[in-house]
Every structure is written in structure tokens, then in C-alpha cells.
């Protein structure tokens with residue numbers, strides 16, 4: 001790629017399109033190596049899990065500082081707008097950042113976002129100066145409401161958190177991409193295999209955020225590398241202009257006098 005393909009989100013310019021979650025790794029050392037190998041510039045952290053005061057919290061912070069990555073605190077575990085707003089405010093104090101990955105969970109089996117609470121919390125936090133990264137569904141109307149509320153990026157799910165199902169609603173994600181061509185769209189949650197990450201990037205999504213598939217892999221560091229390669233490959237494919245699939249065959253073997261296809265006759 002000749003010119004820069006950086007992704008701009010709020011005040012950040014990112015060369016990596018791979019955002020990584022920090023939960024459920026076998027050890028802090030493996031987490032650190034996975035982040036390095038992924039080349040991730042942003043990691044998401046749950047305020048509830050990494051409370052700064054505890055010994056575990058302190059060593060986690062040392063590790064993050066050493067890696068030089070940017071932290072995107074999240075409101076994982078919040079069930080109401082009120083709870084999410086309070087958690088975001090605590091996260092701003094604790095982590096010294098106004099970035100917040102906003103999760104308001106509405107349903108236990110799927111951990112589906114409560115989109116009503118999400119929009120409400122997004123508005124309150126945006127008005128309060130936060131840069132909100134909302135974890136949402138592929139719903140176009142909700143997306144509009146989130147942008148109206150002040151969000152400058154959207155994080156639609158591919159599938160329920162931790163399910164590893166990949167793209168559940170291809171039509172919905174395609175429609176979202178087509179409807180918001182200029183909004184950074186980061187697919188967040190449900191990606192289980194590198195091929196699925198490549199697929200969302202091929203659809204034109206701007207980045208992918210995942211956790212479980214790397215953290216719970218047999219070899220998380222090797223899996224981080226596999227996802228990193230896949231995300232890069234998917235992005236390169238998208239930028240290169242993918243061919244349209246067709247129902248019928250189209251001969252690819254050159255016929256006499258047309259060795260280089262239309263317009264290149266020898």
C-alpha cells in the first residue's frame with residue numbers, strides 16, 4: 001500500500017486495526033506477549049476487573065504502561081444506563097482517559113446490548129465530554145440515534161460475546177457499512193476464527209475488537225498473530241477491490257488472441 005492507511009478515531013490515528021481485550025488470559029506474561037504479537041495499539045479493560053487499588057490491578061497497570069498501548073476502559077457488566085454512566089465516570093478518574101467502550105447489557109443469554117439504555121448513556125456521556133465507543137447491534141436506526149447522541153464511532157457485534165460464531169447477520173452488517181460509509185465501524189464481539197475477522201474486514205469494516213478467541217486459544221500468542229495476519233489480509237483485500245461473486249462460470253483461461261483480457265489484446 002503506497003499511502004498511509006491509518007484509521008482515525010476521535011483524537012487517535014491508528015496504524016493497527018486490531019483491538020484486543022485483556023480478560024481471561026492464562027497469565028499476565030501471555031497477555032503481554034499476545035498484545036505485542038497482535039501489534040494492537042488499543043486494549044480494552046474492564047474497570048470492574050482491574051480496580052487500580054489491588055495488587056493485581058497495580059501489576060496490570062505496570063504491564064500496560066510498559067507496552068505503551070492506549071487503554072479503552074469498558075463498562076462490561078453494566079445493566080442500566082445509570083450504572084454505565086457511573087462506571088464510565090469512575091473509569092475516567094482511574095484511567096485518566098475520556099475514552100469509554102460503552103456496554104449496557106440487556107439480555108443474559110446473548111449479552112445483547114440494551115439499545116435504549118445504550119443511547120441514553122451515550123448521550124449523557126458525550127455531553128459530559130466522553131469519547132464514546134458504543135457496543136451495539138447492527139440496527140440502522142439505533143446507529144443513527146447513537147451518532148445523534150454524539151458518538152463518532154460504532155462498534156457493532158458480529159455475534160454474542162464469547163460465542164465465536166462469526167458473522168450472525170451478514171445482511172445487517174453489510175447494510176450498516178453501506179449506510180454509514182464515513183463512520184468508523186469496529187466489529188466487536190463474537191469473532192471466533194481468523195477467517196471470520198478477515199471476512200468482516202473484507203466487508204469494509206474499519207477494525208476488529210476481540211478477546212475470547214485469543215485469550216482462550218490453546219496458544220494465545222500464536223492466535224494473536226493469526227488474527228493479526230487475517231485482519232491485515234482482509235483489509236488489503238477490501239482495498240484491492242474484491243471481485244463480485246457470480247452464479248455462472250466465466251472462463252479464466254485465456255483464449256487465442258486475448259491473452260490479457262479485455263482491453264489488452266496482443
Ligand SMILES: CC(=O)[C@@H](O)[C@H](O)COP(=O)(O)O
Nearest residue numbers: 021161162189190210211212
Ligand atoms: C473484550 C470486550 O471488550 C468485549 O467487547 C468482548 O469481550 C469481545 O468479544 P469476544 O470475547 O467475543 O471477542
